[in-house]
Amino acid sequence: SGQGAWDRFSGSVRTPGARAVCARAAELFGKLDPDVTAGGGESRLHMDWRGRGLAILSATRTGVRLDIPGQETSDADCADVTSFEEHFDLGLRRYLELNRALDGGPELPRPGEEIVSGAEMEALTG
Secondary structure, eight states, X not given: OOHHHHHHHHHHOOSHHHHHHHHHHHHHHHHHOTTXXXXXXXXXXXXXXXXXXXXXXXXXSSSEEEEOTTSOOTTOEXXXXXXXXXXXXXXXXHHHHHHHHHHOOOOOOOTTSOSSOHHHHHHHHO
16 A cells, blocks of 8 residues: 555656665565555655554665664665665564564564575565
C-alpha cells in the first residue's frame, strides 16, 4: 500500500540506478507482508508494519539510503539494485524482530547466520 508515496519518493531520486532501487524496494517490501505500509514525502519514505517503524529510505546524491530503526546501517547507501539487495536482510531482520515482539515468535538468527533459506529468499525475490 502507499503507492502514491512510492511514486513521490521515486520521482525525487536523482539517478536511474536509484530509481531502480526504488522499484525493487517497493517490490520486496510489498511482498514481505500485506500489513507493510509506505508513507512520507519526496525525500524520505517510511515503511511501517502494523504501525511500527520497519525501514526508512532517504534520497541521496548518488542513490538511496536504507535505515532500519534500532540497527547500525552506516554502510547502507544503495547506488544500485545489487547494493540494495545486499542490505535488504536488515529490513527482514527488523520485520522478524517486530513479529517476535508481538507474538513471541522464534528467536532471530545470530549475526552472520541466514535469516531465510536460499529457497525462501528466491520465492520472495523471484
